[in-house]
Amino acid sequence: MILLVLGIWYLAVIPMNVQDVLTRAERAGASVSPESAVARRDMGSWSLVARNSALLGESWSLDRPRLPAPHQVAAELYRSTFDEEINGRRGIVKSGSLSNRSLIYHGGITLSATFLGFVIGTVMGITLAVGIVHSRVMDMSIMPWAIVSQTIPIVALAPMIIVVLYSIGIQGLIPKAVISAYLSFFPVVVGMVKGLRSPDAMQLDLMRTYNAGAFTVLTKLRLPASVPYLFASLKIAIAASLVGAIVGELPVQKGGLGARMLAGSYYGQTSQVWAALLMAAGLAALLVWLTGWLERRTLRAMGGLP
Amino acid sequence: MNLVLLALLIWGAGFAFNLWLARPARAQSRAARLAVPLIFGATVLVMWELIVRGLEVPQVILPPPSEIAATFASNISMLWGDFVQTILKGALGGYVIGCSAAFLTALLVDRYTYLRQGLLPLGNFMAALPIVGTAPILVMWFGFGWQSKAAVVVLMVYFPMLVNIVAGLSETSAMQRDLMRTYAASWGKTLLKLRLPAALPFIFNGLKVSTTLALIGAIVAEFFGSPTQGLGFRISTSIGQLDLGLVWSAILVAAITGTLAYGLAALIEKWLTFWHPSQRG
């Protein structure tokens, strides 16, 4: 499967980059058909490929490709992780601290904002859910607005939020975490409301026969019953947190994978963008996997099926 | 400062009224279920207005709702143009393409197990790509028009939809499937008569999540290049011009559309999955 994807990717590189490849060939003096770049602009990629099949050797090694070839991305990934840290002037080996040209350093920055936002969002989500489950007013008034809140394109507002937080003197990690928290609280609310309400009538009645108070019901019944729902939500929330952190890093060019992506895009370093992108997706996969691992551990400790 | 106190007072009053409305006897009525969130929203707006005025928050940081409303009213035709560009062309186009593609893929994945094993993990990985990274790439590939916005939306809605549809299609119980086997029903018949109806609650879950994703995708993609129209363009340009009233008006358009779209999906869901326990209340 992976091989198939790589194959398709390599193949797709040819038509994606054909315009640039032919322009370069033309500058180098080869005869290209059609001859003018203006005429080529309006032609389909595949017909260009077909008409100039001899000139396509450069497709996989352009400096500013529209679509970099997999090995270019892989090389960039290597360069901006191991190579930079071990051999680079600012790498950890030479300077004693992580290099700001390495994705490890930027991944770390993004992760710290992700975690902070995730924690804030989760705590907020659980608190809201507990409130919603225990108070009908909160249920009736907050739930619809929680849905509305998610239709606001927060990602588009990120720069404004950051500026607003500047104005009350908050900078650095927290603005990013706020955006992360905003994106991650919603899945937690939805999942936890479901989870806290998941005990059936019989389980609740049992508590009533013991004459247990709301707090006891919460700690002894609702919270344990909601754990599977919590983890399902946490997996969504942590991925959302990561996106939030990256979004928060775009406008504030102070490091992080988001800043990396923008900078790469700014200077046309396509493979740098792709490397940061893959790194982000890999981090997301790792975080989700970690949450899943924690879930399995917790559920096992709670007597879940092995 | 007095305004701030007034704001807190109004908040208290709204809350008390809601408490009264939410009492068990009344909470069931349709009017109360509608009124409570509306009163909540209204108190938030009034508080916003009073606090912004009371604390003299600069207009360029946070304008009061009254000013937003005024800007909104005087720019209706421009906002309509943005709405058409971003929502009708970008978001809706991408939504339709993305959801249909996910549906077709789900059928394929369902039919051929080896595809599922390969495609779903890949899908999960791709779904983790942050849009802020993919959007500039897609703008580079598909140009500045609505097509690139639709592409971003497709990428955003495709995997949540796929995951939901695939989960939904396997939602049937062994007994329900065995019943079909006793009728010697074909794959197609089983799909049509059993698995699709059973999958509907999941599909609608996906559709609801995707409405907001589509909206956000279309707007954010405009930050990375657009024609001189569109909600994302408006938000970004107006921030630069310090016209915060217009920024919030554009956000308002997005929020209203998102809420309506979500509501519409929920309504259709209610209508089509009336049989599901969650809809029977």
Place this chain on the structure above:
Amino acid sequence: EEVTLQLKWVTQAQFAGYYVALENGYYEDAGLDVTVLPGGPDIAPTQVIAGGGADVIVEWMPAALAARENGLPLVNIAQPFKSSGMMLTCWADVGIEGPETLANRTLGVWFFGNEYPFLSWMSQLGMGTDGKGENSVEVLKQGFNVDPLLQRQADCISTMTYNEYGQVIDSGVAPEELITFKYEDQGVATLEDGLYVMEENLSDPAFVERMEKFVAASMQGWKWAEENPEEAAMIVLDYDETGAQTEAHQIRMMNEVAKLTAGSNGALDSGDYERTVATLLAGGSDPVITKQPEGAFTTAITDKALAAQ
């Protein structure tokens, strides 16, 4: 004494003077503790200063004057950039020769407050900006890079002499393949990268004094940067937290920026100011500003600051 400076864009040699002053201790010597906030896409320095997130910002004059007219009283206190680095860069092979041949083309423009010089140029040309036509152009909101030109999605894009133009050349395009329109040459240049503060603060003598020290130290930094472009570029690189800038690019940028700052000692030249205002007012039906601004600049600070040197 603390000063927070909000830059207009990401850390790069465009802002070398401030970083040099920081690195070489000029601010410290003046008794200032300066925080430099890099900008980024969709960070509006005007909004930051309005919210109180910065004491002084680097901004272009059109955006500052537009903000002033919209009720945000910004005042120019220094102008390290003498001339404009803005231009429109076009493919030659599509048949563009002069400004009048721009009609019916697709042009990439920066928005977010950076569109004002372009819009006044177009209105002076009598060119519409609402789609392709006899006497009008199609405008795209250009993203962060020069791809729209290289991919031929636009016939022309906005570039800065010190930055995007170099990137186009770096990507293998020969200068002969391009046609460029410098705003300076077209007579529509507007002042870029001035230092602006809130008007109300200027009535506070302590603030004014701090700004005098700040401007003086900053100009010291600029002059050092002009003389030592390579070292200045390296200093900028050290302050770039994204690690994305490259030596070659920053050195070239520093050399180009030095050309723009060369003519300025930091004081705003009232002639340049008049020309900018005239350009912005001359916008035909839709000018960027509608009336002559008043009190939009003060030379009091530069007078003091430069006298001190």
Place this chain on the structure above:
Amino acid sequence: MSEPNPVSDPHSDPAAPVIVANGLDLTFQTADGPVHALKDVSLDIPNGSFVSFIGPSGCGKTTLLRCIAGLETPTGGSLTVNGMTADEARMARAYGYVFQAAGLYPWRSIGGNIRLPLEIMGFSKAEQQERVARVLELVELTGFEKKFPWQLSGGMQQRASIARALAFDAEILLMDEPFGALDEIVRDRLNEEVLRLWDRTQKTICFVTHSIPEAVYLSTHIVVMSPRPGRITDVIESPLPHHRPLDIRDAPEFIEIAHRVREGLRAGYEE
């Protein structure tokens, strides 16, 4: 029928009644209109008796049990438990309730489940441990304390849930179709065990069931109910001896009572 149904004749049996219901009435308000679940139910349950409630589905057995447990509030009539109202008795933790399904909390071990009411009622750690061990032995589950519910068979889970109800030594045990979900053989076995338990602990037990043989086998008194609205149609006192081997079910007296119960049920249905 407004007269109390004397489940026991106070003269022949000296045990005082612990549960006294008088003209109990309960109407549920639902979206489709009111449902009259209990009508004019009067009943005395003497101390130490084993009372079964039998009747067709929906006749109000569960509702009656829940009224006794203070989980439902009657809309009419009076009900006292040990001289208190049902709700006061609930607050005083006067009974253990066993539900139809075992209803163990899946995230707690068997021991943890049995400990649950003890934790809530504030028993000391040592006391908890001691009681858990005692009831586990009572229901023959010693050694399964650390297992989780899913690791036990249905019958064992049901025993654990009985142990949970016994742990805090309530005087009254209310059991709502506790063996409904089990197969006949396991059910037989648990029936024997419940009888033995009752013998040993001398508790008052109210037992809801669908099964005629089960009711006849277990009870000192069988309360037959009929639906729409739910009321008591017959109270049958069992002449069977206190000690009952399983074989008793083939005995003629047994079949005779079973027949009477079935006729009572049928009558209620056809009415």
Place this chain on the structure above:
Amino acid sequence: MSEPNPVSDPHSDPAAPVIVANGLDLTFQTADGPVHALKDVSLDIPNGSFVSFIGPSGCGKTTLLRCIAGLETPTGGSLTVNGMTADEARMARAYGYVFQAAGLYPWRSIGGNIRLPLEIMGFSKAEQQERVARVLELVELTGFEKKFPWQLSGGMQQRASIARALAFDAEILLMDEPFGALDEIVRDRLNEEVLRLWDRTQKTICFVTHSIPEAVYLSTHIVVMSPRPGRITDVIESPLPHHRPLDIRDAPEFIEIAHRVREGLRAGYEE
């Protein structure tokens, strides 16, 4: 036990066997190792008979029924239905299957559920309508065609599911604990109805149950099974007449057969 268990003696009963199992064996491969669900099961089921399968939980009743239905593939032995393999018989739509729970599709009305097999098998619209009406009448649900499953009581749902299995007129009816979830009275009534239906339609019925009285009341033949691994321990032929009022359950022959079945079950358990 490798000899077929002659459920019917071919000489005294001229009906030809429709289902013939010979040394049937089935082992499930599970994560915890293989489970031997059926061992050496041999059986002849004559045309028109009513065969009950009874046995403790997990003894393989459902598995055997599923093998007959072609839903499970035996790992050994042979099985023919009407001379075909079980799978061919399934493809030929030779039987209606009634599951333990009603298993109606909640998105279809009662009529729609009954129509489901007819749509799949390509009956014409008119034919569908006619058949739905006919089976609805047969199970006494006329007038409920437009209702949805959750609007019906459990007993009514179960009858609808029987109607669904009857709609396409398969010769064989396989019923897996169809009344397991119902209360005794409703169950009695449905038992009477199933008997009447069997009488009227002359179908061959295989019926799985947990309840001894039910098995005895309904069947011409009772197959007693025992677990680990599941096999047949006894086949009891009923001397009861074809026509059976419910009262027959108090008759001595009935109690005698019931006793025999119980002994057979107990033996299988203790073994």
